[in-house]
Amino acid sequence: xxxxxxxxxxxxxxxxxxxxxxxxxxxxxxxxxxxxxxxxxxxxxxxxxxxxxxxxxxxxxxxxxxxxxxxxxxxxxxxxxxxxxxxxxxxxxxxxxxxxxxxxxxxxxxxx
Amino acid sequence: xxxxxxxxxxxxxxxxxxxxxxxxxxxxxxxxxxxxxxxxxxxxxxxxxxxxxxxxxxxxxxxxxxxxxxxxxxxxxxxxxxxxxxxxxxxxxxxxxxxxxxxxxxxxxxxxxxxx
Numbered sequence: 001x002x003x004x005x006x007x008x009x010x011x012x013x014x015x016x017x018x019x020x021x022x023x024x025x026x027x028x029x030x031x032x033x034x035x036x037x038x039x040x041x042x043x044x045x046x047x048x049x050x051x052x053x054x055x056x057x058x059x060x061x062x063x064x065x066x067x068x069x070x071x072x073x074x075x076x077x078x079x080x081x082x083x084x085x086x087x088x089x090x091x092x093x094x095x096x097x098x099x100x101x102x103x104x105x106x107x108x109x110x111x112x
Numbered sequence: 113x114x115x116x117x118x119x120x121x122x123x124x125x126x127x128x129x130x131x132x133x134x135x136x137x138x139x140x141x142x143x144x145x146x147x148x149x150x151x152x153x154x155x156x157x158x159x160x161x162x163x164x165x166x167x168x169x170x171x172x173x174x175x176x177x178x179x180x181x182x183x184x185x186x187x188x189x190x191x192x193x194x195x196x197x198x199x200x201x202x203x204x205x206x207x208x209x210x211x212x213x214x215x216x217x218x219x220x221x222x223x224x225x226x227x228x
Contacts, residue, residue: 044219100217
């Protein structure tokens with residue numbers, strides 16, 4: 001069964017702290033997605049990766065294919081980073097016509 | 113800026129009503145998806161479509177149907193709304209091949225549906 005597990009479920013940190021959110025999945029994937037959802041509902045794609053590491057501003061995503069594990073890091077965290085972060089796996093090759101399998105999300109709060 | 117647009121942010125409907133949720137994308141994507149999101153359950157796939165007039169059931173299709181008459185538009189239909197269908201509904205699209213794509217998936221802003 002295709003499963004995606006995320007941890008922690010909730011995370012509260014102080015402004016400036018280094019944040020790590022973890023994601024593990026059950027079987028081989030074609031791509032791993034990190035998404036961000038702010039209160040109000042809309043989801044924004046942060047990263048899509050199938051190997052190695054990607055960086056965008058203060059956000060870094062890494063994936064270890066052998067260990068079936070990915071991490072999202074936030075450096076110098078800021079209150080505006082407060083959101084739900086969702087890991088999602090594309091278990092199918094060829095672009096994901098069958099949709100993604102999602103983790104339950106990590107609710108991150110950054111306090112000033 | 114590329115977009116997936118959902119017609120309503122908030123909807124309140126009565127039990128038994130037929131409800132239409134509309135989603136339009138401007139990226140010429142082949143694949144379109146409808147998900148619902150509930151606390152503690154995360155996002156779950158209701159239906160998806162990989163081409164015009166094509167549709168496939170996702171994990172929780174019961175009580176829903178879909179329509180895709182044009183490539184850019186994917187409609188979710190609640191034939192007879194029930195209180196158990198109160199949820200956040202999210203539409204997404206993706207190209208047939210994600211090769212070279214930055215993100216692969218683009219999501220709409222969501223429709224929060226309340227059935228009373």
